[in-house]
Amino acid sequence: MSLPHALLGLLAVQPRSGYELTKVFEQDLGRYAWQAGHTSIYPELNRMAEKGLVEVTSEGARGSRTYAVTDEGRAELRTWLLSPPSQGKVRNEQVLRMFMLSALEPADALVVLRRIEETTDRTAAELRRVREAEPDALTGPEGFGQLAAEYGLRQYEAVRDWAAWAIERLEREA
Amino acid sequence: MSLPHALLGLLAVQPRSGYELTKVFEQDLGRYAWQAGHTSIYPELNRMAEKGLVEVTSEGARGSRTYAVTDEGRAELRTWLLSPPSQGKVRNEQVLRMFMLSALEPADALVVLRRIEETTDRTAAELRRVREAEPDALTGPEGFGQLAAEYGLRQYEAVRDWAAWAIERLEREA
């Protein structure tokens, strides 16, 4: 159950409404770390408010409610981040696909690998472009920190390089 | 619902029993790609057998049943791997933790980052050692292919390098 911690982390950076949190999951977080739709987020915020981890700090137009972390919530987040990671849950469909490649004929595997190399290269290039153009776009209240942005970028590059390595290897064998 | 595809992929490499599949998830797959316990795997194998994607090829001691993919199962696996990846589900607690670091005080974040750097470095070193010592240990029927092994190794190294970068960055700021 990592969703509440994800929400605590986002709200610790800046208070937001459930709707805004949903968009963060759609755009950034959901791509790398954790997915959640608004139908999970709204009930979870209510539960967390009951427990005193977050609180509504203001209500806006269209019934929107802005949440912020309480001291108790911040303490819980800190405990979670500083406590030993144990063996966290992992579930990543893209990675699963890569692991299954060895079950394909080399010709088929090459098709998939070339696609992976191309798309990850394109994404990495775009992330790099955004970072260069507006170094603060991913920082501060809007984004989720430069640490995370850099992590995402390196992730894509690592996958791209791996795919290139795998292609070369398969082609040599063929 | 990627579990059936994971099972198809593993069985496509080599027929195995549910028990053996469970161990693969515990050791290798679960660390990087997809987690599943035996209580998910057994019922899923039965469902897949009903659908004709897999079949029991032999029964051994203690009621063990060895499954193999059918032609239909192999076709389904191929379709899945070659079809556009859309936006696969991602849920990775470790990565979530990294994304949440910017919500911590720099001093706390440094503690976590140093731990990440140390543990990923140790794991990467060990993976590299295993690969050097027995290049075939991770290949063939036992493991899940050198492609996947290399992917795992690069993954750990990428995280380690990112953590080192982040530490240096935070220390410069402080």
Added chain:
DNA sequence: GCGGGCATGTAACTAGTTACATGATTTT
């Protein structure tokens, strides 16, 4: 013959998704 690992399963629960639903405000 007994202890530990092999091997499979079921039931109750938890987390998250999909589909459905509603209404308010802003934009065109």
Added chain:
DNA sequence: AAAATCATGTAACTAGTTACATGCCCGC
């Protein structure tokens, strides 16, 4: 005035986990 988007929610379903349960075989 209509369309788009903001903003929240509920209900039914699906996937996976935790806890519980059972029996068999091999090595000692």
